[in-house]
Amino acid sequence: MRADSGDGHPVLTVEDLTVVYEVETPVTAVKEASFTLAAGEILGLAGESGCGKTTLAYAINRLHKPPARIASGRISFHDRDGEDIDLLGLDEKRLRAFRWSQLSMVFQGAMNALNPVLNIRAQLEDVLIEHDPGLSRAERRARAADVLRRVGVDPLRLVSYPHELSGGMRQRVMIAMAMILQPQVMIMDEPTTALDVVVQRDILREIVRLRDELGFAVIFITHDLPLLLEISDRIAVMLRGEIIELGTADEVYRNPRHDYTRRLLGSFPSLSGSRGSFIRTGVEEEA
Ligand SMILES: Nc1ncnc2c1ncn2[C@@H]1O[C@H](COP(=O)(O)OP(=O)(O)O)[C@@H](O)[C@H]1O
Ligand SMILES: [Mg+2]
Incomplete structure (x- = not known):
């Protein structure tokens, strides 16, 4: 083998x-x-x-x-x-x-792990702030929009809160989050x-x-x-x-x-x- x-x-x-x-x-x-x-x-x-x-x-x-x-x-x-x-x-x-x-992970039931009080943009940007603090705000915004687009979610959704998204969309957001640092x-x-x-x-x-x-x-x-x-x-x-x-x-x-x-x-x-x-x-x- x-x-x-x-x-x-x-x-x-x-x-x-x-x-x-x-x-x-x-x-x-x-x-x-x-x-x-x-x-x-x-x-x-x-x-x-x-x-x-x-x-x-x-x-x-x-x-x-x-x-x-x-x-x-x-x-x-x-x-x-x-x-x-x-x-x-x-x-x-x-x-x-x-x-x-x-190495990133998308957990079982991850779509329910999004923070209910933060919009999608804030949650994607948090990962960037923690791991890539040198990025400007504009760069962070662009990266968040780009990764969301890649997983098939309209970047207009950046300002949505988790409860405003379907289960499938929330799971796509979790995948976007796992991908954002490549x-x-x-x-x-x-x-x-x-x-x-x-x-x-x-x-x-x-x-x-x-x-x-x-x-x-x-x-x-x-x-x-x-x-x-x-x-x-x-x-x-x-x-x-x-x-x-x-x-x-x-x-x-x-x-x-x-x-x-x-x-x-x-x-x-x-x-x-x-x-x-x-x-x-x-x-x-x-x-
Ligand atoms: N906290 C725990 N304490 C004791 N046994 C556990 C615990 N978590 C999981 N197990 C046991 O470990 C085994 C594997 O579980 P798990 O990795 O969740 O399997 P899977 O993801 O394939 O469903 C199971 O027999 C489960 O009962
Ligand atoms: Mg399991």
Whole structure:
């Protein structure tokens, strides 16, 4: 099995990561997980509820809190200057600078995490003020408008408050916020699960398009494996804390190695006979 998807050099390497919830009967939520994320690739992480996906995502971001503890393993980030950053060795200050600017996360249910008393512009600009204090007010405004446009929200919405936006729009705003500092990696944990199917598809299509345009890498997490097949370059399947399957989306679709993967695939409505036809239409068209 190849460690990366091909041409892209690795941006993130996770090795033998084990995360334990130190409760009365300790729960090993992530067991010796290893994978590499290549620059610009979309890696789908699938598995049923409770298998450890969110725990893994939080640990990579070092956002896990007690009782969760990283029991062992290594996480390295390979930045644009070719420097390797040992994520488990960063102190809080360097970690804060690192998050958002190099690695950002869209949380499960993030659309409800917007501040209800600030308009969208203020929330986007806050990220810039914190991480890029040298920007002028005009530059900040331009960046906020630009990133909103990129995720398909009219910049007129900058002056809107969260309650004035639909769920889909709020989720797009969260994605805009995660993108605004142009990180190399975005982790998206069930970003569209709460949305209806049509809105979900629109947003997924947008994420693939933005990746094609801007070249960031994505770890896209969902319990919905068929959906992942449509947008991912490679797919990892988790079962009870372990990555039991890792391969290109085509390999996983055509030749799953595990019965469990086969079961997750079982619900795939084969409308066209080929994977990815819905979302990738138009994206992969030959010039
Ligand atoms: N705070 C906690 N204390 C103890 N166990 C937890 C805690 N949070 C999550 N877990 C356990 O860790 C496992 C993985 O959970 P989670 O990472 O949320 O899975 P997923 O995101 O795949 O649904 C589950 O068995 C869950 O019960
Ligand atoms: Mg989860």
